[in-house]
Amino acid sequence: MKKIFAANWKLFKTPEQTREFFVKFKDLSAATTGELVFFPSAICLEAASTSLQGSDIRWGAQNCFAQESGAFTGENSMAVIKGLGAQYVLIGHSERRSIFGETNSLVSEKVVLAQKLDLIPMLCIGETLAERESGKTNEVLKNQLLAGLTKIDKSKKLVVAYEPVWAIGTGKVASPEQVAETHTAVFEILKSLNLETTPILYGGSVKPDNAKELIRQSHVGGFLVGGASLEPSSFAAIASV
Ligand code: PGA
Numbered sequence: 001m002k003k004i005f006a007a008n009w010k011l012f013k014t015p016e017q018t019r020e021f022f023v024k025f026k027d028l029s030a031a032t033t034g035e036l037v038f039f040p041s042a043i044c045l046e047a048a049s050t051s052l053q054g055s056d057i058r059w060g061a062q063n064c065f066a067q068e069s070g071a072f073t074g075e076n077s078m079a080v081i082k083g084l085g086a087q088y089v090l091i092g093h094s095e096r097r098s099i100f101g102e103t104n105s106l107v108s109e110k111v112v113l114a115q116k117l118d119l120i121p122m123l124c125i126g127e128t129l130a131e132r133e134s135g136k137t138n139e140v141l142k143n144q145l146l147a148g149l150t151k152i153d154k155s156k157k158l159v160v161a162y163e164p165v166w167a168i169g170t171g172k173v174a175s176p177e178q179v180a181e182t183h184t185a186v187f188e189i190l191k192s193l194n195l196e197t198t199p200i201l202y203g204g205s206v207k208p209d210n211a212k213e214l215i216r217q218s219h220v221g222g223f224l225v226g227g228a229s230l231e232p233s234s235f236a237a238i239a240s241v
Contacts (some may be wrong), residue, residue: 001197001199002033002034004037004203004222004223005034005225005233005235006037006223006226007039007225007231008093008203009044010039011041014046015044015046018051019047019051022051022052024233026055026057028162028233028236029057031236031239035198035222036056037058037087037122038057039088040059041170044086049085049227050056052175058086059087059088061086061090063089063091063093065110065222066109072187078110078190079117082117082120087119088122089110089114090124090161091121091124092107092144092148096155101142107148108147111149111152115152115153115158120159122155122160122201123149123160124160124161125144126141126162126168126204127164128140128165128166132166138182141182141186142189143187145160145189145193149193154194154195158195159221160186161201161203162201163203163204164182166204167204168203168205171205172205174215183200183220184219186219187219200219200231201221201223202220202222206223206225207238208228208237215241225238
């Protein structure tokens with residue numbers, strides 16, 4: 001199966017910087033054999049859509065609301081991003097869960113709507129440091145997966161991104177052993193739900209110098225990259241491992 005290399009730009013880049021990035025990145029991306037997916041901030045999605053027209057590079061939003069439309073001031077609509085040409089939507093990133101209070105049940109509603117609109121949900125899961133240190137990692141991941149996927153349509157595509165919260169933006173990457181062990185646990189949970197073909201991406205301080213070793217670990221189907229995806233050459237290096 002093709003590896004997936006996804007870029008989460010968070011609240012970085014203007015529309016102009018988005019266009020400049022893709023001018024440089026499109027040349028560099030020839031070296032990758034994986035599927036490339038970008039998650040710019042909502043206000044830059046149109047710039048991404050225009051820049052990527054006619055290319056195989058995919059894109060989506062970092063978050064959308066669980067309803068297509070209505071009186072939801074300040075939210076973004078999956079129906080609108082679908083209309084703009086998005087293929088993906090990132091759902092339940094740990095920053096959404098911890099800063100904006102997203103619950104497993106809201107996350108589940110978002111997964112359902114994404115699939116209904118033929119967007120591919122990239123569902124993020126991950127444990128905090130306290131949860132890992134108290135031996136609860138697998139239990140937390142299982143709860144997040146079971147709750148997030150209760151109403152899933154198994155005939156439609158889904159991607160899971162495992163991102164240990166303590167490794168996001170901290171420079172503390174999970175060790176290859178931790179990645180192999182945890183991805184295997186996530187795979188077993190997905191298998192018990194008859195979802196064993198779901199790609200499982202690793203995220204959390206992925207950089208060009210650790211990507212080679214991490215991609216070789218069991219059940220690693222690609223990466224979700226934050227900081228190191230902001231520079232064209234660094235993300236291209238990660239996507240070419
Ligand atoms: P990071 O972010 O690569 O900067 O750790 C990953 C993410 O938040 O998806």
